[in-house]
Amino acid sequence: MATDSWAQAVDEQEAAAESIGNLQINEKDDKLNAAANGAKTEGDGVKTEDEDKDDKAAQSLLNKLIRSNLVNTTNQVEVLQRDPSSPLYSVKSFEELRLKPQLLQGVYALGFNRPSKIQETALPMMLAEPPQNLIAQSQSGTGKTAAFVLAMLSHVDPENKWPQCLCVSPTYELALQTGKVIEQMGKFYPEVQLVYAIRGNKLERGTKLQEQIVIGTPGTVLDWCQKLKFIEPRKIKVFVLDEADVMIATQGHQDQSIRIQRMLPKTCQMLLFSATFEDTVWNFAKRIVPDPNIIKLKREEETLDTIKQYFVICNSKEEKFQALCNIYGAITIAQAMIFCHTRKTAGWLAGELSREGHQVALLSGEMQVEQRAAVIERFRDGKEKVLVTTNVCARGIDVEQVSVVINFDLPVDRDGNPDNETYLHRIGRTGRFGKRGLAINMVDSRFSMNILNRIQEHFNKKIEKLDTDDLDEIEKIAN
Numbered sequence: 054m055a056t057d058s059w060a061q062a063v064d065e066q067e068a069a070a071e072s073i074g075n076l077q078i079n080e081k082d083d084k085l086n087a088a089a090n091g092a093k094t095e096g097d098g099v100k101t102e103d104e105d106k107d108d109k110a111a112q113s114l115l116n117k118l119i120r121s122n123l124v125n126t127t128n129q130v131e132v133l134q135r136d137p138s139s140p141l142y143s144v145k146s147f148e149e150l151r152l153k154p155q156l157l158q159g160v161y162a163l164g165f166n167r168p169s170k171i172q173e174t175a176l177p178m179m180l181a182e183p184p185q186n187l188i189a190q191s192q193s194g195t196g197k198t199a200a201f202v203l204a205m206l207s208h209v210d211p212e213n214k215w216p217q218c219l220c221v222s223p224t225y226e227l228a229l230q231t232g233k234v235i236e237q238m239g240k241f242y243p244e245v246q247l248v249y250a251i252r253g254n255k256l257e258r259g260t261k262l263q264e265q266i267v268i269g270t271p272g273t274v275l276d277w278c279q280k281l282k283f284i285e286p287r288k289i290k291v292f293v294l295d296e297a298d299v300m301i302a303t304q305g306h307q308d309q310s311i312r313i314q315r316m317l318p319k320t321c322q323m324l325l326f327s328a329t330f331e332d333t334v335w336n337f338a339k340r341i342v343p344d345p346n347i348i349k350l351k352r353e354e355e356t357l358d359t360i361k362q363y364f365v366i367c368n369s370k371e372e373k374f375q376a377l378c379n380i381y382g383a384i385t386i387a388q389a390m391i392f393c394h395t396r397k398t399a400g401w402l403a404g405e406l407s408r409e410g411h412q413v414a415l416l417s418g419e420m421q422v423e424q425r426a427a428v429i430e431r432f433r434d435g436k437e438k439v440l441v442t443t444n445v446c447a448r449g450i451d452v453e454q455v456s457v458v459i460n461f462d463l464p465v466d467r468d469g470n471p472d473n474e475t476y477l478h479r480i481g482r483t484g485r486f487g488k489r490g491l492a493i494n495m496v497d498s499r500f501s502m503n504i505l506n507r508i509q510e511h512f513n514k515k516i517e518k519l520d521t522d523d524l525d526e527i528e529k530i531a532n
């Protein structure tokens with residue numbers, strides 16, 4: 054097969070895999086959303102823009118799950134105060150915030166020693182009296198969730214047995230994830246209770262909620278406020294809209310969120326968080342949050358500076374597998390991520406590696422988001438040492454924790470050109486003090502050699518040749 058048609062064939066195969074994967078996830082989500090939000094389901098089998106957008110929520114969830122630490126950033130926050138003449142407070146310790154002792158205990162129990170960059174400025178603003186509104190944007194993993202959870206817990210009056218804080222998240226899974234943070238941080242503050250306004254949580258008609266914090270998806274929260282009246286919106290003191298960029302990408306959520314916001318009192322503190330800030334997010338943010346303070350933290354650029362890059366020449370996938378075994382035989386690899394171009398190759402490779410006795414996790418296009426989340430959690434917890442995945446599956450996932458990345462197939466776009474952005478994202482690291490990493494690229498044709506050369510030129514960084522039959526040479530790369 055000529056290289057061009059080979060490239061096209063794999064692209065087509067992968068594209069098919071992608072749409073099947075998406076359809077399954079979305080079909081399920083649609084049904085669930087329909088149940089929760091009264092949305093319409095259209096299963097016409099065509100990949101629509103909405104399905105693409107739905108991926109954002111899945112990516113965001115998977116990213117949260119794979120990460121166990123704060124994202125390092127050397128950038129400074131940009132602050133735009135509603136009242137520029139008022140002093141700007143920033144804290145370097147949690148003590149300075151005069152938190153309730155139970156909450157301080159919760160923060161330390163989570164292993165937080167000091168506020169993150171965004172928390173340094175966001176927390177004093179959110180905890181100020183009178184309450185201030187805030188729009189905050191910073192990339193995923195910089196401590197936004199922990200910040201607003203702390204703000205909600207601080208503002209609650211545990212004596213009052215009714216909902217006082219309302220937090221909306223784009224999906225069921227993301228709401229559960231944030232709920233977990235509330236539960237952990239509020240561990241030593243048992244008087245404060247939390248309830249999930251999500252599909253499946255059916256309450257009896259006439260119920261008046263006693264929990265002080267409600268977290269849920271926009272459709273259910275709206276129903277609970279408006280139709281079912283489980284919540285009295287006029288008693289809400291803090292309203293949080295999380296993941297605004299994911300929210301606006303989901304049909305109907307924007308309107309529902311605005312309708313919820315309109316039911317809240319003028320005095321309610323409005324807080325909105327987003328990982329990205331395009332105009333659409335900004336326009337939405339301004340409708341949700343009147344008179345806001347604004348905090349932005351620029352995304353840390355990824356670089357290849359701290360990465361050692363190699364390539365290995367092989368003639369077939371079997372040879373690539375053998376090269377991989379040689380590498381594993383020569384150096385100790387704590388955890389590795391291996392990227393394949395198609396689901397078929399990924400499945401085959403995972404099988405071969407497990408036959409060799411490796412503990413392998415496979416992330417594949419046909420899995421539903423919950424299954425993918427479970428795989429990622431097991432990998433993050435170190436239950437498996439190798440994660441084999443297709444690019445489609447791993448798109449957008451931060452792999453900063455993983456020290457070795459293997460491109461079993463090099464990333465190419467649909468036109469068969471090098472996908473430099475994906476290459477950088479797969480193996481790059483953020484921050485000047487980012488951990489050192491090792492990247493190994495498998496080359497198995499003139500086509501892939503050409504791709505490798507073009508990637509090398511693009512980044513102006515040499516990718517060294519590695520002979521995987523020479524054990525001494527392999528050993529050297531680990532030092």
Ligand SMILES: Nc1ncnc2c1ncn2[C@@H]1O[C@H](COP(=O)(O)OP(=O)(O)OP(=O)(O)O)[C@@H](O)[C@H]1O
Pocket residue numbers: 113116117120121122123124163164165166167168169172191192193194195196197198199200328
């Ligand atoms: N001050 C802190 N010190 C140490 N770790 C922290 C601190 N704040 C948050 N973390 C941890 O860092 C990780 C990312 O935090 P968090 O989830 O709040 O970020 P985020 O910006 O909300 O990201 P995402 O949008 O993906 O949820 C979490 O594992 C969290 O427990």
